[in-house]
Amino acid sequence: MSMATERDDLAADMAVLAANARRAAKSLAAATSEAKNAALAAMARHIRAASGRIASANQRDVALATSQQRTKAHIDRLTLNPERIEAMARGLEDIAGLPDPVGAVMANWTRPNGLEISRVRVPIGVIGIIYESRPNVTADAGALCMKSGNAAILRGGSDSFQSSSLIVECLKAGLCEAGLDEDCIQMVPTSDRRAVGMMLEGLSGAIDLIVPRGGKSLVGRVQAEARIPVFAHLEGICHVYVDAAADLAMARAIVVNSKLRRTGICGAAETLLVDRAGKERLLEPLIAALIEAGCEVRGDAEACAADHGVKPASEEDWHSEYLEAIIAVRVVDGVGEAIEHIARYGSQHTDSIVTGDAAVARRFLDEVDSAIVLHNASTQFADGGEFGFGAEIGIATGKLHARGPVGLEQLTTFKYQVRGSGQVRP
Amino acid sequence: MSMATERDDLAADMAVLAANARRAAKSLAAATSEAKNAALAAMARHIRAASGRIASANQRDVALATSQQRTKAHIDRLTLNPERIEAMARGLEDIAGLPDPVGAVMANWTRPNGLEISRVRVPIGVIGIIYESRPNVTADAGALCMKSGNAAILRGGSDSFQSSSLIVECLKAGLCEAGLDEDCIQMVPTSDRRAVGMMLEGLSGAIDLIVPRGGKSLVGRVQAEARIPVFAHLEGICHVYVDAAADLAMARAIVVNSKLRRTGICGAAETLLVDRAGKERLLEPLIAALIEAGCEVRGDAEACAADHGVKPASEEDWHSEYLEAIIAVRVVDGVGEAIEHIARYGSQHTDSIVTGDAAVARRFLDEVDSAIVLHNASTQFADGGEFGFGAEIGIATGKLHARGPVGLEQLTTFKYQVRGSGQVRP
Numbered sequence: 001m002s003m004a005t006e007r008d009d010l011a012a013d014m015a016v017l018a019a020n021a022r023r024a025a026k027s028l029a030a031a032t033s034e035a036k037n038a039a040l041a042a043m044a045r046h047i048r049a050a051s052g053r054i055a056s057a058n059q060r061d062v063a064l065a066t067s068q069q070r071t072k073a074h075i076d077r078l079t080l081n082p083e084r085i086e087a088m089a090r091g092l093e094d095i096a097g098l099p100d101p102v103g104a105v106m107a108n109w110t111r112p113n114g115l116e117i118s119r120v121r122v123p124i125g126v127i128g129i130i131y132e133s134r135p136n137v138t139a140d141a142g143a144l145c146m147k148s149g150n151a152a153i154l155r156g157g158s159d160s161f162q163s164s165s166l167i168v169e170c171l172k173a174g175l176c177e178a179g180l181d182e183d184c185i186q187m188v189p190t191s192d193r194r195a196v197g198m199m200l201e202g203l204s205g206a207i208d209l210i211v212p213r214g215g216k217s218l219v220g221r222v223q224a225e226a227r228i229p230v231f232a233h234l235e236g237i238c239h240v241y242v243d244a245a246a247d248l249a250m251a252r253a254i255v256v257n258s259k260l261r262r263t264g265i266c267g268a269a270e271t272l273l274v275d276r277a278g279k280e281r282l283l284e285p286l287i288a289a290l291i292e293a294g295c296e297v298r299g300d301a302e303a304c305a306a307d308h309g310v311k312p313a314s315e316e317d318w319h320s321e322y323l324e325a326i327i328a329v330r331v332v333d334g335v336g337e338a339i340e341h342i343a344r345y346g347s348q349h350t351d352s353i354v355t356g357d358a359a360v361a362r363r364f365l366d367e368v369d370s371a372i373v374l375h376n377a378s379t380q381f382a383d384g385g386e387f388g389f390g391a392e393i394g395i396a397t398g399k400l401h402a403r404g405p406v407g408l409e410q411l412t413t414f415k416y417q418v419r420g421s422g423q424v425r426p
Numbered sequence: 427m428s429m430a431t432e433r434d435d436l437a438a439d440m441a442v443l444a445a446n447a448r449r450a451a452k453s454l455a456a457a458t459s460e461a462k463n464a465a466l467a468a469m470a471r472h473i474r475a476a477s478g479r480i481a482s483a484n485q486r487d488v489a490l491a492t493s494q495q496r497t498k499a500h501i502d503r504l505t506l507n508p509e510r511i512e513a514m515a516r517g518l519e520d521i522a523g524l525p526d527p528v529g530a531v532m533a534n535w536t537r538p539n540g541l542e543i544s545r546v547r548v549p550i551g552v553i554g555i556i557y558e559s560r561p562n563v564t565a566d567a568g569a570l571c572m573k574s575g576n577a578a579i580l581r582g583g584s585d586s587f588q589s590s591s592l593i594v595e596c597l598k599a600g601l602c603e604a605g606l607d608e609d610c611i612q613m614v615p616t617s618d619r620r621a622v623g624m625m626l627e628g629l630s631g632a633i634d635l636i637v638p639r640g641g642k643s644l645v646g647r648v649q650a651e652a653r654i655p656v657f658a659h660l661e662g663i664c665h666v667y668v669d670a671a672a673d674l675a676m677a678r679a680i681v682v683n684s685k686l687r688r689t690g691i692c693g694a695a696e697t698l699l700v701d702r703a704g705k706e707r708l709l710e711p712l713i714a715a716l717i718e719a720g721c722e723v724r725g726d727a728e729a730c731a732a733d734h735g736v737k738p739a740s741e742e743d744w745h746s747e748y749l750e751a752i753i754a755v756r757v758v759d760g761v762g763e764a765i766e767h768i769a770r771y772g773s774q775h776t777d778s779i780v781t782g783d784a785a786v787a788r789r790f791l792d793e794v795d796s797a798i799v800l801h802n803a804s805t806q807f808a809d810g811g812e813f814g815f816g817a818e819i820g821i822a823t824g825k826l827h828a829r830g831p832v833g834l835e836q837l838t839t840f841k842y843q844v845r846g847s848g849q850v851r852p
Contacts, residue, residue: 026769030792111814115803122795124825208825229655229826250848257850343452365843367456369548377541377846386851387842388537399550399634399839400655401827413825416813417791420803422676424683425812 010190014198017153017186018206021126024183025151029123033100035178036147040096043174044089047139050170051085057162058135065133065159078133078160088139088167091391092174095143098390101409102149116419121412123149125208128199129393130155130222132214135163141213142171142185144393148411151184153207155199157214158191202228211393211406216321231406233397235321236266236349238379241338241364242286243355244278250376251282251354252289258352258379260293264323266395267350267382271318271328273338276302279331290327299329318345335360339367346370348397350382371397371404436616440624443579443612444632447552450609451577455549459526461604462573466522469600470515473565476596477511483588484561491559491585504559504585514565514593517817518600521569524816527835528575542845547838549575551634554625555819556581556648558640561589567639568597568611570819574837577610579633581625583640584617628654637819637832642747657832659823661747662692662775664805667764667790668712669781670704676802677708677780678715684778684805686719690749692821693776693808697744697754699764702728705757716753725755744771761786765793772796774823776808797823797830 028036047054058080065078080088101121108118127150129141138154145152156164164187172182188195199207200222210230212222219232240258242251258269272290274283279302287307290297297303298313310329317328318341332338335353342351352374353364361375372382382405384392389407396402402410454462473480484506491504506514527547534544553576555567564580571578582590590613598608614621625633626648636656638648645658666684668677684695698716700709705728713733716723723729724739736755743754744767758764761779768777778800779790787801798808808831810818815833822828828836 026795029795109814111812115807115812117813125795247848253848253850261851361845365845369452369455369551370841372842372844374844375846376848377844378850380851381541381844381849386537386541387543388535403839404842413829415796416798416830418798418800418803418807419787419791420801422673422679423803423807424679425687425804425806 010192010194011198013189014195014203017188018126018203020183021151021153021186022206024181025123025125027181028146028151028184029102029149031149031180033102035180036100036149037096039174039178039180040092040143040147041174042177043139043143043171044092046170046173047085047089047092047167050166051082054080054085054163054166054170055082057166061135061160061162070159074133074159078135078163080135080163084136088136091136091140092143095147095391098147098408100147101412106414113423114421115423118417118419119414120417121409122415124411124413126151126153126206127411128153128155128207128210130196130199130210130212130214130218132157132218133159134213135160135167137213138164138167138187139171140391141211141393142168144391144408144411146175146184148408150411151186153186153188153199153203155188155196161191197225200226200228213394229401231394231396231398231402231410233266233347233349233395235347236268236382236395237271237319237321237345237347238267238269238349238382239271239273239338239342239346239351240269240379241273241332241335241342241351241353242275242278242282243335243353243357243360244275244282245357245360246275246278246282246354247356248282248285252286254352254354254376254378255286256289256293259290259295259327260325261378261380263325265380267379268323269327269352269379270321271330271341271345273330273332273341275335275338276331276333283331287329294325296326297329298326300331302331303329321347335364339364342368342370349395350374350379352377352379371395436618436620437624439615440621440629443614444552444629446609447577447579447612448632450607451549451551453607454572454577454610455528455575457575457606459528461606462526462575463522465600465604465606466518466569466573467600468603469565469569469597470518472596472599473511473515473518473593476592477508480506480511480589480592480596481508483592487561487586487588496585500559500585504561504589506561506589510562514562517562517566518569521573521817524573524834526573527838532840539849540847541849544843544845545840546843547835548841550837550839552577552579552632553837554579554581554633554636556622556625556636556638556640556644558583558644559585560639561586561593563639564590564593564613565597566817567637567819568594570817570834570837572601572610574834576837577612579612579614579625579629581614581622587617623651626652626654639820655827657820657822657824657828657836659692659773659775659821661773662694662808662821663697663745663747663771663773664693664695664775664808665697665699665764665768665772665777666695666805667699667758667761667768667777667779668701668704668708669761669779669783669786670701670708671783671786672701672704672708672780673782674708674711678712680778680780680802680804681712682715682719685716685721685753686751687804687806689751691806693805694749695753695778695805696746696748697756697771699756699758699767701761701764702757702759709757713755720751722752723755724752726757728757729755747773761790765790768794768796775821776800776805778803778805797821
């Protein structure tokens, strides 16, 4: 077959997918919460019933990835064991338990001429999810899109193709059982990489939004190439600034937790800024606590002088998202210089200040231009669940529409419904 | 000078503009409402004081445009007379009177662990406005951006360059008088068209959002080429559907007003859909009222049969935004076919149903996927002022962030401010 013919075939397949998604989105927008929740419960049942088959399919995916010399971390992300399959089913039930955002009246008011205006939440339409090896994203992202009334077009990594295909079968079975269109959740049926390019172009207007789930190279490519809106964060270069007016015990607990509770998540702190005015009291104990907890510390000259275990930091360190037990430490001249450092090196994700001074805290919360700014709390709270949103599809550092944790509400838009009694405009 | 050098010079100029805008946006985000309102009042004073000079500059712009054989409509849009200059000054005072969206707490809640989370409105950052011949957009758009805490980079049509430059001088004088950074409002200092391309690329991350103001070809170019978010509508193909259960007198008033109150605005109706079940009672009187009011009517076979004054419509007519006293009329099988017609031919802007049947109205309001859907009211209410938003920068038909009239609130985003007392994540 010629390349041109192959490309035409792919384009034709993607056009069918797009048309199906549009049709499904239209019917799903009008679906009741009961039907959507019934579908989610049925999906969970089907996942549990197919647990053995999913595990076998996953073993074939893992065997192939192993033969291709994938990294251990990659294989771990790809692997589904019975506990992970059960967690996936429970995740679907959790989403069923969340309030349905669709149809909620966000605001309503009456104009002097008697027109009643309501701002009502409606689904966005069709959401494309581009992800890597984790097969559980299939269930998680498909369900979040569906509950928020959006059709999903899923494009997972080729590594997890067999596991994900079987999971999608279970999701579709759940949709059918609840009387919903099974094309509410579709998977791109090929691992042809050009399909991703077509999705990033929006499939001729059929996709409203792209959510990438995965590492920095995937997100970077999606952000650079997408011609349609993207909800994502490229990286989380999160800071903790410890002010001179901080309580040492609190600062120590927050710094260690922000960096080390889990080092691989986007809300993990990567840089510690310490106020020069509090240096004598704070710097050495904070560094000691980090080193004692197993963290490598790279610092500026003052940090190096404070503890012999500190390695000199280079300019590159202030730009680094380590995602490991490494932290960069710098001494700054008060909250002003901390804010400047964060503006220059941060990623507008999550930043925290530790201080007992309310005015300094207010300045930090107002002036740091990040999705999430915290006072006297760990950066690791940057999470939809911790915000009370339930499951999240990711965290966005863009400023438009969604910012911070992206939960069900952020996957909706709104329309204005205006009710009159014959009003015409003078 | 070589082309390459010219391009380098332009790029350098635009980089300076971008850096100035970023710096100004940062200080403006922290400005008080009082300072912003004082600046707006001072801008209005400066506009009034410079009225004679603005009129002279405008006469030079108009003379040049006339010598270049511009259309009469174009010259009219370009022209500033004393009334229009006064209206511009009053517009600035009106914006001063609107509530400041920045700093408003949109929601706040306390988590079981004691974390207090607030969702707080903040400015977006830097907004690029690309417009055509109307010099008053300079004042209007610059002021709306400034009041919502955003720095504006204005790029007007080369035709209005002299008028707009003088208006920007007045705005900057107002900013200075109120102690604000005059670079909160900047104008691209060249009519080099490549500057527009650079803005559409986002000036290396310096522009967060583009708002085009002008005709379809400008908006179309911006939507096609922008690599950053755009708030706009390409066209307003607005429909009025008159259901069998409509009151004839109400339907007549709404149809005539929707089409003819002002034909040149995006909320003007372009297509009338009449329910076949009510055809005998409704079709002929509605057509007669339109023709009597001076409207050309183009219709399907049934509309042509109802009145000899109706010309046959072609497929093209259902896709047309006339922006003139012309309407397309089609008979449809009830609300379902009306919804299908709108989904196929509409532009997701504004659509209205006239009916006495509440269930039919509800279905239309729920299923028509437009920014604004109305029941028993004219489509000409599609306007920020009519919604109670005060001045608007335009109407958006995109679904993300802003949809419908774009007022001050829609020119902001939000951040999460989280206040703790030492919480770490378990």
